Amino acid sequence: RMRAELDAVAKGEVDIIVGTQLVAKGHNFPGLALVGVVDADVGLGHGDPRAAERTFQLVHQVAGRAGRGSTEGRGFIQTHMPEHPVMKALMLGDRAAFYESEIASREEAHLPPFGRMASLIVSASEAHAAEGHARRLAASAPLHADVRVLGPAEAPLALLRGRHRWRLLVRSPRAFDLSAYLRGWRASAPKPTGNVRVAIDVDPLSFL
Secondary structure, X not given: OHHHHHHHHHOOOOOOOOOOHHHHOOOOOOOOOEEEEOOOOHHHHOOOOOHHHHHHXXXXXXXXXXXXXXXXXXXXXXXXXXXOXXXXXXXXXXXXXXXXXHHHHHHHHOOOOOEEEEEEEEEEOOHHHHHHHHHHHHHOOOOOOOOEEEEEXXXXXXXXXXXXXXXXXXXXEOOOOHHHHHHHHHHHOOOOOOOOEEEEEXXXXXOX
């Protein structure tokens, strides 16, 4: 069905397309002349250290769907944060300005690539089980001058495939052996019980 709908759009049989961010993923609509992005800044409030990068990339990609044919394209972005560096760079179409702002912000906060981060996601079918183990895990974190453990808190994607999710973030300097620290922590931490799972991702692409 989706293939048929995309073909109809490509043939110009559809005047208005309403879709999610999946519309931006590899589709070419030659007749598309105008794109509107509603609540373009919603991803900036999810507690993801890569949120600015992802938002710029996604909105830029969506807006770029317009004007690929012979018709000049236009894009409209709805935002509640027009002064945010991401929105300013999008309005100007200035990738370099976004990069300079983002890299300076990351350096100041010691975020990758100037520091290291790890995400620990605790999930379970019962909310109290996920929260309880996340709190026990945080309490068992080894103390180290170079490591800061943030959380636990509900993950931005708090419920995924029927499992409740809690998250801890771990920060360290770039030269610190964060993987060794995490191995030691996991070895001494309380073991998950029941259907509780713990997923550890060092320098993850997604913190959700």
